[in-house]
Amino acid sequence: MPNRALFENVWPIASFALLGTCFNAVAIGFSLIGIAQIMPFSVQFTTIQLFLFSSLISACDPVAVIAFFEEIHVNAFLYVSVMGEALFNDSVVVMLYQMFSKFLAMGEENLLPVHYAQGVLSLLFIACGGALLGAICGFVAAFITKHSHRADTANPTTVFLFAYISFLLAELFGISSIISTTVYGMVTKQYVKENTEWQTSMSISYFVRVVSQASNAVTYLFLGLVLISIPSHYDVWFIIWTLVFCTIFRIIAVIVQCLYFNRFHYPRYTVIDQFILCFGGLRGAIAYGLALDIPDSVEAKPMFATTCLMVIYFTVFIQGVPMPYIVQWLKIKREHHDSNLMAGFHNIVGVLLDLGENRQILLQCNNYTRSAIEAIIGQKCMHSCCQKYERINAKYMRPALIRDKKRQEFDASRIVRNYSKAAVSNAIAEMKFTDLNKVI
Structure with a gap:
C-alpha cells in the first residue's frame, strides 16, 4: 500500500x-x-x-x-x-x-x-x-x-x-x-x-x-x-x-x-x-x-x-x-492517469503527467509547493503537517534507525531517487530504441 x-x-x-x-x-x-x-x-x-x-x-x-x-x-x-x-x-x-x-x-x-x-x-x-x-x-x-x-x-x-x-x-x-x-x-x-x-x-x-x-x-x-x-x-x-x-x-x-x-x-x-x-x-x-x-x-x-x-x-x-x-x-x-494536484497546478502541468517516472518528480515538487503555500497563508493543513513530520524524520528518526544516515534539516532523497529512476528508465528506453533501429 x-x-x-x-x-x-x-x-x-x-x-x-x-x-x-x-x-x-x-x-x-x-x-x-x-x-x-x-x-x-x-x-x-x-x-x-x-x-x-x-x-x-x-x-x-x-x-x-x-x-x-x-x-x-x-x-x-x-x-x-x-x-x-x-x-x-x-x-x-x-x-x-x-x-x-x-x-x-x-x-x-x-x-x-x-x-x-x-x-x-x-x-x-x-x-x-x-x-x-x-x-x-x-x-x-x-x-x-x-x-x-x-x-x-x-x-x-x-x-x-x-x-x-x-x-x-x-x-x-x-x-x-x-x-x-x-x-x-x-x-x-x-x-x-x-x-x-x-x-x-x-x-x-x-x-x-x-x-x-x-x-x-x-x-x-x-x-x-x-x-x-x-x-x-x-x-x-x-x-x-x-x-x-x-x-x-x-x-x-x-x-x-x-x-x-x-x-x-x-x-x-x-x-x-x-x-x-x-x-x-x-x-x-x-x-x-x-x-x-x-x-x-x-x-x-x-x-x-x-x-x-x-x-x-x-x-x-x-x-x-x-x-x-x-x-x-x-x-x-x-x-498513470491519476492526479492529486491542485486545480490550478493541474491545468498547467497536467499534460506532463504521462512522462513515466517524471510524473513522480512533478508530484513530489507539487507537494512541496502546496506546503509552502499553506505556510505563506498561515494554514496548517495536511501537506504542512506532512512536511513537518518529514523534517523530524530526517533530523532524528532516520539517522537513528537507518544505517549510514546523517542528521539533516531536509531530506531530498525522494526527489533524488525519482530522478535516478527517471534516468534509468530513459536509458533503458533509449537502448531499446537503438536496438530496434539496428534490427530495422
Whole structure:
C-alpha cells in the first residue's frame, strides 16, 4: 500500500472504517430487531445477541477486488480507499464484537448506561494501543536491522519475527492485533527497507505475497468445506433480510460520507468511485471466523453462522466475480492517469503527467509547493503537517534507525531517487530504441 496516498486520505479512510462500520452494525441490528417484531424468525434471540451478529456481519473483506486492483494498477486514490477501509474495518469489527461479547457475558439485565460509555472508551484504548505497540515493534526491528548489516540474511527473520511478536503482544494485552500488525508493516516499509540489500527486500516482498495468496486460498477452501461439515440452520427470511439491510446500509453509508468529503477533500469521489465502494463491500473470513466464535450458549449461533456463510457466498460470487468486468466496462482511471494536484497546478502541468517516472518528480515538487503555500497563508493543513513530520524524520528518526544516515534539516532523497529512476528508465528506453533501429 502506498503510504503517502494513505496518509493524504487518512480522514476519508478512517471515516469509512470507523463511522461507516459502526453505522452499519447499529443500523442492521435495529432493522433486524424491527423485522423480528413484525415477523418472528425461527429462532429467538436477545438484543445483545443480535447486535453481536450485526457487528460481525459488517466486516468487509474485498480480497478479490483488491487483488484485481493490484493487477490492473488502478489509481492510488481508489486503491487506498478500498484497501484502507478493508484493513481498519476488520479491526473495528473485532473491537465491536469483543465489546458486545463482554456485554453478553455480563447479562443484558445487568447492563447500565455507564457500561456502554466504558465500551466506547475501550474501543479508543484498543485502537490507540494497537497502533502504539505496532510502531514500537517496527522501530525495534528497524534498529536491529541497522546494526545487523554484517549478517544480512538474518534481516528477513527479524522482520517476520517482530511482526509475529507485535501480533502476540497485542493479543496478550487485549488490544487490536490487526492495527498493531498493520502499523508495524508501515514502519518497517519506511525504515527496514533501506537497511537491507535490494535482493533481501525483494525476497521479503515475494515471500509475503506468496503467503498471502496461499492464506486466501486456504481460507476460501475452508469456507467451502464448512458448508457441509458443520451443523446448519437455514432461516430463509433471516438470510434475505440480512442481505437486504447489508446492501442498503452499505450504499447509504458510502454515499453520505462521499458527499460530505467531496465538499472539503481533494481528490473527490466520482460517481464511479462511489459505485465501486458500494459494490465492493464483500464479506469474508473475518465475519465467519467471528460467527464461529459466538458462545455455544447462544441458541441462535447455528442460524447466525449459516446466515453469515450465505452472505459471504452472495457477496463473493454475485459482487466479487463480475468486478473485473465492471471495472473494465466503467473504464476506471489507472495509476498513470491519476492526479492529486491542485486545480490550478493541474491545468498547467497536467499534460506532463504521462512522462513515466517524471510524473513522480512533478508530484513530489507539487507537494512541496502546496506546503509552502499553506505556510505563506498561515494554514496548517495536511501537506504542512506532512512536511513537518518529514523534517523530524530526517533530523532524528532516520539517522537513528537507518544505517549510514546523517542528521539533516531536509531530506531530498525522494526527489533524488525519482530522478535516478527517471534516468534509468530513459536509458533503458533509449537502448531499446537503438536496438530496434539496428534490427530495422
